[in-house]
Amino acid sequence: MKTVPTILTATTVLALAACNSKNTTSEDPPSDQSTLKAVLLDTAPEGAVSIVEARKNPTPGTEVVFSGKIMGKMEPFVEGRALLTLGDPTKIVSCDLMPGDSCETPWDVCCDEAATVAKSIATVQVLDEKGRPLKQGLKGLGGMKALSSLVVTGTVAEGSNANNFLVNASGIHVAMVEPTKENPAKAKTPNP
């Protein structure tokens, strides 16, 4: 009569194995960002201008160095693609800096005019050897997240024009991971 205990043991082992594999999936480590880490800069490149200033010469191939804040879209990052939207903080204001605003997505800059937002953002992408955005998300790279301040160096990409500013990044410096409303001086800086 060893059949029943054997079946029970086998069922338990199978059930535990199924639970285990589920846990493994949910705790998968983030995808390898080694290729992306190569574009991370420890120090800010010299001569950074604002996005609006950089947009004045949208000729593809032009070398640019500019700074901005991750904002300007409801979803400034693309999951699984090395591409993000950077906004010019001198022209558009994230809702977290508005007194009394409790917006849950302050990076969508919903308080600014759509036309102003369109003229004050840049799309930054990191390309693979085929010239397409790397199939890795930029979120979390160097600690960056929505509202982080970045300094980007790269070249203006094809498709850019007076109404569209697309940059192929060769270097990204995370200047400030998370600004604080109360005291911007106490803002967290990226880990070395």
Place this chain on the structure above:
Amino acid sequence: MLPITYAIRNLFRDPVRLLQTVGGSALVVLLIIAAAVLNLGMNGVLEATGSDQNVILIGAGSEESVERSEVHLEAESAAATALPGLAKPLGTTAASGEIVYMAPLALRGGKEEPSLLRGVTEKALLVHTRVRLIEGSFPAPGQVMVGRLMHRKFNVPPERLAPGAILVFGKVEFSISGIFEAPGTVLESEAWFDRNDLATVTQRDSLSAVYLRLADAEFDDVHVFTLQRNDLELTAVREDKYYEKLSSFYAPIRAMTWVTAALVAAGAVFGGLNTLYAAFASRIREMATLQSIGYTRTALLLSLVQESLLATLTGSLVAFLLAIVLFDGRSIPFSLGTFTLELTPGIILAGLASGVALGTLGTLPPALRCLKPSLPIALRSS
């Protein structure tokens, strides 16, 4: 066990009650079938229309309605050239810029009916892969190609919308160049015009959307394209998700059909219970007599359920016959197109299960009450 002939004979003891039970159960089963075919038909046609291989580029902010969307003409060529991995049947990139417009359309001299008009080029056939021309030709300027179910919108026989017939949009006449089919999709109720014609008549200089068919490319690639071209102000939506969302718009109507069926079914069950309580109450002594000559309570209960099941299943049979005549193969027009009602095996099974449920669940309480009194009391009952 009591012989089945006993149950059959008992059925005809009270023909009025029999007619009531058969009619009531037929009505309930018919309504359940109606609710099921309507839901399945409408859902099915919207789900089948969208393909997971197609992505629609819609104007940002108009994600819920292609008709309201405006997309720059340049978006079609920009997407076709910038996006590697799009399907290329016959060497042509499957990117089709289209104008989608809801407007009244009429047969010459006939009544105007709201219709979905689509301004297309030949490239539309590369993305809407279920579309097949079954008669005539693709529309040239001054012509229109109609879906094979479009005649249902005008409530006319199909011959009235044959090639050569005239359709009037605004004050402009278009001759029908061909008929197309796109089985199981809402496209079959659309009218396809030459894109330039529709742009002229509707006085617009923009597209409604660009439809892309993916091969190696992924949805995320198209999403990335919309971000790389912020100036075009586009949003990428998977076609199947778009129609899924449209389908949810009709959810309240579908829910209403189920609520109506449920209310009528509840009414029928309570009515049936009332009738059976009265009918079985007058048979308490008869049941007691049968017990005294040796039949068990279970056998009597089974016989009463058998009797009811015979009536409700006859009703279900009547409902199936009515459903075949009234519903099967009938096409129903709605705002987005036309869907066809189909009695699937699943729906027939659901109807049958309802009939069985009515026969058993509706009978058990009065039958148990009838068999509950002890034998001496039951034998003395009037």
